[in-house]
């Protein structure tokens with residue numbers, strides 16, 4: 001077991017291929033995959049719930065009987 005190297009293994013979040021620790025685009029394998037991941041955020045693939053605005057709350061709360 002001589003000469004064992006410590007290798008950091010990271011998988012590209014976009015295409016899942018192994019990325020070497022020396023890759024400047026870590027954890028992505030390439031600038032392209034980095035952009036694809038950013039694009040997911042921009043297109044709403046990751047949905048962040050936003051609180052209703054005060055105007056919406058007021059409209060929903062009307063109960064006139």
Ligand SMILES: [Zn+2]
Pocket residue numbers: 012013014015016017028029030033
């Ligand atoms: Zn990739």
